[in-house]
Amino acid sequence: MLMLEPVTINDTDTVWKLRNDVATRRELGLGVISFSECLDWVANISEGKSNERLMVAKDDKLGIVGFATFRYDGDVAHVGVSIGSAFRGNGYGKQAIKLANEYSIGKGIKKLIAKISAENYKALFAFESAGYIDTGEVLITPNKKAHFVYEWKC
Numbered sequence: 001m002l003m004l005e006p007v008t009i010n011d012t013d014t015v016w017k018l019r020n021d022v023a024t025r026r027e028l029g030l031g032v033i034s035f036s037e038c039l040d041w042v043a044n045i046s047e048g049k050s051n052e053r054l055m056v057a058k059d060d061k062l063g064i065v066g067f068a069t070f071r072y073d074g075d076v077a078h079v080g081v082s083i084g085s086a087f088r089g090n091g092y093g094k095q096a097i098k099l100a101n102e103y104s105i106g107k108g109i110k111k112l113i114a115k116i117s118a119e120n121y122k123a124l125f126a127f128e129s130a131g132y133i134d135t136g137e138v139l140i141t142p143n144k145k146a147h148f149v150y151e152w153k154c
């Protein structure tokens with residue numbers, strides 16, 4: 001069974017490894033972050049100093065397999081989900097997205113938004129199968145990559 005739990009400072013090492021997962025960085029176009037950057041990130045969020053939320057996706061047998069992020073912007077929240085490459089293809093991504101949807105109900109948010117690279121077909125499948133709708137909006141990043149905007153109404 002998978003659960004989403006608020007990150008704690010004790011999760012920093014696991015979150016750091018998941019955040020620097022090579023496959024995840026390639027799919028999200030991210031660089032490596034240092035342990036101290038990750039510690040600052042987790043500390044700011046866990047101490048409530050950020051408008052971002054970070055929830056760890058915890059399997060009851062395997063422990064933390066990924067995480068979900070929420071960045072609040074008025075009555076919408078931008079959501080991101082990452083599952084460690086060793087744990088993919090087992091339904092955790094879809095489950096984590098559905099849990100993120102449930103977590104957002106009753107928090108004054110009208111919709112969750114996910115901006116997903118057009119090339120990231122696994123993420124497109126995962127968000128679609130967790131109930132997200134393609135809004136038809138396409139964003140072009142400064143490095144000319146197309147991102148589709150998906151949404152889930154709370």
Ligand SMILES: CC(C)(COP(=O)(O)OP(=O)(O)OC[C@H]1O[C@@H](n2cnc3c(N)ncnc32)[C@H](O)[C@@H]1OP(=O)(O)O)[C@@H](O)C(=O)NCCC(=O)NCCS
Pocket residue numbers: 023024027028079080081082083084087088089090091092093094095114115116120122123124125126129
């Ligand atoms: C996107 C991501 C979260 C999916 O995690 P996952 O645990 O592998 O996904 P799931 O096993 O739950 O699969 C979700 C859906 O994608 C499909 N899928 C997963 N892997 C696939 C693959 N290799 N080929 C084709 N389809 C695939 C599954 O069929 C499933 O759909 P279904 O349940 O309707 O059959 C994971 O690849 C990831 O963390 N990627 C890096 C971060 C990222 O891109 N996040 C999304 C943008 S924020």
